Amino acid sequence: MRISGLSHANGIFFIGPTQIAEVDGSVIKKPVKKSTWWQLRLLIKAWRSLSIPVQLAVAFPTGALLGAAVWYQEWFWLHAALLYLASFHFWFPVQLKRYHGAEHMAFTIRRQKLEKESWMEADIRNAGCSTAAAVTGCFFLMGMLPFHGFDFHGVIITAAALSAAFITEVLRRRFPERLALITRLSGRLQQACTTAMPDRLMVSLAVRSLEELIKHEKTPVSVKTR
Template identity: 30%
Template structure:
């Protein structure tokens, strides 16, 4: 199964146990890279995501420590980053979703059609994050933060499997609304080109330079 991950400066597409494709837009062109699935590859993903977090995420994390606030707030801050994405990340996230939604061949030749694809993704992590916050906010006043967070995590794992109709009819519409208005933004052509070339690189198993299309 192909999975995607966007960050401030680019996009990853990967198959666990197989390979990782990365693309970023730099100096007026898309730069691509393909890595085998390995600890080094996973570390590359983690470093790109972690070290491109905006300053306000680091400031909020520091504030939690300085004020000696409950440490479960760090988990909520990490999940809540979805609702604080900088615009460039929201655009890459939107491009990632459009690639997943498009039913034809994901290729630069079909860029215009991909641009018209749905920006909502059924498998987006916004689904899990919105559910986590919903359960946490409902339970925290009664059982405390840590218990509420644990229950929310358990629900994230069990509800899609054991309560699929409820997840489909109630929870997913909330996520879809958030995806359209909060966690994604309409991508520009550079974001779409980046997403397409990352996806193509994963499919063929090698980095595809943009100039192959010139």
């Protein structure tokens, strides 16, 4: 049984197979369905949802305008790389970073069985964070860039994005030692870009929510963060 964490600008959701615990410790007593994910997505700040169309709005016009330029045909990979590196995954406002940090620390406290009073000792990095998938996607993107002469800019970006999460999960489960470099890079990016030190209340509420969910699920738990 997996429990996933989903941070947003107003809090954290811990999601189990059958129930969801909110950051305030309450538990939504209803089955988790596909529709539940859409409900959760609607609670996330609109800027995250709008970031993808904004990127597309930038990518296509500039690509069309620059496509006629000889230099762009040779350097379009830089355009693709900049779009990827500026993707919404690293556009985290301060409050979301703090909740994301609290989410990671709650998993660490639970995994290492730390006392809540020792929350400052909890690692803010998490090997299961989606940042690892973003880093994997970057490796895939860079690996595919030498083939840019075949003129499938969109296919390259799409393939990198879609394969990243799947490949990361397979490596994490079966060949964790091969994911060491990505895990280290992901950890550094988490510290620098996607998390910030939360306050004691944030961590306390996150731990209580996670424990509440585990208690209601009543099954062995492994954890994953997004």
